[in-house]
Every structure is written in C-alpha cells, then in structure tokens.
Amino acid sequence: MAGDALISRNKFGLYHIPAGVETRPAAKTVLSGGVFEPDTIDFMRANCGDGDIIHAGTFFGDFLPGLSGGLAPDAKIWAFEPNPGSFAAARETITLNSLENVELQNAALSDRGGEVLFQTHRANGSPMGGISHVVEAEGEGVSRVRAVMLDYAVPIERKVSILQLDVEGYEKNALLGAYHIINVWKPILILEYFSEARWISRTFRNLKYKAIGKVHGNHVYAVEPIGI
Numbered sequence: 001m002a003g004d005a006l007i008s009r010n011k012f013g014l015y016h017i018p019a020g021v022e023t024r025p026a027a028k029t030v031l032s033g034g035v036f037e038p039d040t041i042d043f044m045r046a047n048c049g050d051g052d053i054i055h056a057g058t059f060f061g062d063f064l065p066g067l068s069g070g071l072a073p074d075a076k077i078w079a080f081e082p083n084p085g086s087f088a089a090a091r092e093t094i095t096l097n098s099l100e101n102v103e104l105q106n107a108a109l110s111d112r113g114g115e116v117l118f119q120t121h122r123a124n125g126s127p128m129g130g131i132s133h134v135v136e137a138e139g140e141g142v143s144r145v146r147a148v149m150l151d152y153a154v155p156i157e158r159k160v161s162i163l164q165l166d167v168e169g170y171e172k173n174a175l176l177g178a179y180h181i182i183n184v185w186k187p188i189l190i191l192e193y194f195s196e197a198r199w200i201s202r203t204f205r206n207l208k209y210k211a212i213g214k215v216h217g218n219h220v221y222a223v224e225p226i227g228i
Contacts, residue, residue, distance in 0.1 A: 013065030016092035045070030051161030061093030082108035109174035110147040149177035164190040
C-alpha cells in the first residue's frame, strides 16, 4: 500500500494502482497477480524486433514492465496517458521497476496539437480509469488535457515497429497524427475494437495494410504477413 494506492506484482514486475479503479478489468487482473491481456503483450514482445513501440492508453502502466523486458537494447517504449491520475500511477510503475527504456507523456494523441476535453471522472466523482475518453463539451468530471501529434512527439528517425492504441474511440485522430511515422516505418498497428480496415487502406493507400486478425479485443493490421 502507498497512500491510497495499491502496489501489486505479477511475473513481469510491480504496479502502482490508484484508488478507485480496483474493479476495472486491468486493475482487477493485476491485483490478483495475473497479467492483463497476456497474449497481446506476448505478441508485441515477439514482433517488435529491433524497433520502438508506441503504446497509447497506458492507464497505470499494466503493459509497461512486460513490454520493457521484450525490447532490443537500444529500443524504447513511447507511452502516452492523458488522464492525470493514471499518468501519475504509470510514472510510479516505471519507478518501481526502474524502467529506463520508457518515455512517458501526459498527453492525448490527436491529429493536431493543443488541448482536448477529457472525461476522467463520472458525475458522482468516481474515477473512470482506463475508460476515460475524449468528449465534445465541458461538464462534470471533464478536464482539459494536452494533445499531441505522434509525428511531433516521436522523432521520425526512431524506427517504430509497433503502434498500439487503446484510445477509446479516438483512433482515427491518433493515426492521422502519426501519418509520417506510419508511412516511413510501416509499423504493425494494434487497435482496440477498431475494425475499419477500409479506412486504414484508404488513408495509407500506398502501404497496403491488411487486417491480420485479433489478439484479445485488439484488431491487428500489418503490411507484411504475420502470424497471430
């Protein structure tokens, strides 16, 4: 226990889980000593090669220790979490595990810089944790958070092997903001519940992305054939 947070452990490391999100699937799994979405983590570890991973929707860092240990020596994880409370928890998870190959930013991914409105709490004040999301209007539990384009947040000279998004319906904006990274490096795309293969084909038409399959609830797209 650290303040109102819980410290838990699984086979990959230690996790700082903020109070109020204990019943969310990722938190519940890790608190029981398990790994959340183990097949997704294993797939990313097996297919990142010598490149970097972009990981958005970091929550309390439930993927970070597992992914960090699977990277090549000079590779990095570029992690993004817009919810300030979840960001603080992920930062503590990084510290608990002494992860030196993770670059974490408190920001939402978008197709333009500036700010977005982000729902972090319900009207009753309870934290939403990993289901926090971008909204269109001010209201109870809504905060303004920094928005960044991946093309500006990740140096273009960094080889990106995997771009994984868990951004609660904001995938198109995030992908458009990574237009140059995607065109240069052709990373594997892992997108939670985003099944619009035709949109990806039209948007990145010269790359010939194809739907490969699913890992947990995540749709996987790649330019080259790959097994799941």
